[in-house]
Amino acid sequence: MLRSLRIVAILTPFVPARIGYLICQTLGILFFALNIRARRNVLANLATVDPKMGWRQRQRAAARVCITVVTNYYDLIRLRSVDRERVHDFVTIDGLEHVHSALEQGRGAIIVSAHLGNFSVMAKLPSTLGLRAALVAELVHPPELYQYMARLRSAMGIEVIPPGHTSLRKILTLLRDNRLLLLAGDRDVTHRGQPVRFFNRQTTLPIGPVALAMKTGAALLPAYTLRTSYQRSRVVIEPPLEHRDTGDRDADMSANLQLLADRLESMISHDPGQWAVLQRVWPPTTTYGRSEGLGSGDDSFEEHTW
Secondary structure (H helix, E strand, C coil), rough: CCCHHHHHHHHHHHHHHHHHHHHHHHHHHHHHHHHHHHHHHHHHHHHCCCCCCCCCHHHHHHHHHHHHHHHHHHHHHHHHCCEEEECCEEEEEEEEHHHHHHHHHHCCCCEEEEEEEECHHHHHHHHHCCCCCEEEECCCCHHHHHHHHHHHHHHHCEEEEEECCHHHHHHHHHHHHHCEEEEEEECCCCCCCEEEEECEEEEEECHHHHHCCCCCCCEEEEEEEEECCCCCEEEECCCEEEEEECHHHHHHHHHHHHHHHHHHHHHHHCCCEEECCCCCCCCCCCCCCCCCCCCCCCCCCCCECC
């Protein structure tokens, strides 16, 4: 994986974007066809997201998921060299006023998203808008791969923070400094999340975004991206989540996490074929493992945020 990314980084400046996206489409289809575990996982996720989806439609959507994953890695490399002024040529933003309103409160803002569409563009946008931001990225193996991915993100003008209790102080300082924190909430990577109803089935989702918002008072802004074409994306920033605050922390945590799960569900429903997750999100109903895929366990293929 690391070698492949380095080769792509070398070739990208010399390959027209339209050719690069065509190659990504071809590689994504090949990956869908050849990686049985990932295909099963994606098909299982889609069956829960839309049980009414027919067999052929589900196969096409699953292939699009694989294409989205490959294309996002390409964009992670390509976007780092795109000039700030050019970003707005291929990205439209709805709801930016919610970010400014949140920052006016002076307690920072937490933007939480699903791995939907071209989420690499979310890392590029803050710097183009003159905003200071950071994201928390899961530790992937080998460490050299994590470091390389962190450098790619940092080249976009965003700080990359590793997960864990040792980073909590840095995250709290970041929010006190009235900055943006970008998190993903659609996968329980550590398997230490709390139960929620997600697309009418129970699973677990990470509590990090909700716990931080409850602790700091920072606004929790659901947001997502959708590709409208290979080179163009739409970013939607929704109004802040209205926290429940009754004084019962455990009950409030469960209720607020369910509110967030509902928002994530709404995002993904816009286009499940752009939900770039290769691991099972729900406990399996077959003999295949929950975390099977091209990145099961510790050698995860995808980069996820806490």
